[in-house]
Amino acid sequence: DAKTTQPNSMESNEEEPVHLPCNHSTISGTDYIHWYRQLPSQGPEYVIHGLTSNVNNRMASLAIAEDRKSSTLILHRATLRDAAVYYCIPREMDSSYKLIFGSGTRLLVRP
């Protein structure tokens, strides 16, 4: 399994952009990078995924380094509802595509 390194915690002010980094230096060339988040007292929820190029959706943007050894999840304007634990997950190519969660980054959003 590809190992990931994320900061334990980060803080942001409401309505400011947040950049959540992830190192995944052992990722293989075919592994997609997925991000999930877990809001307090809820199950994890999908945020975004990508392979090589940058990706945008209504929740966030994903910037992937050219060598694919790191990626950054970008929340363009953090809201209080974005306070959660964010997990970066390289999705390995196997018969199951199970999610292997690391310890994630706990994001605190200040009003």
Add this chain to the structure above:
Amino acid sequence: DSGVTQTPKHLITATGQRVTLRCSPRSGDLSVYWYQQSLDQGLQFLIHYYNGEERAKGNILERFSAQQFPDLHSELNLSSLELGDSALYFCASSSLAGISTDTQYFGPGTRLTVL
């Protein structure tokens, strides 16, 4: 609301007992995954079923077993319960298996407390 339902929401039982957790996937989803979240181990993959067949096993104890029924709902059976089995158990579903871009949708979880 992810469309995945789990019952019960809370379960309190004693050591040595057996419990069954139930998961109903989103309509049309063929894959069901089970995960355990404890304070010391974080979120860990337990087992994956696709259309009734076991696809992958993770850190699932021999005292635990699961199955997926023809109507695609799944049950996780935990027996000879120990204090350390106290955790949140999540079920997730996805439409396919073997696709690296497939999204997993998680249920609200079952909180198991073993006294």
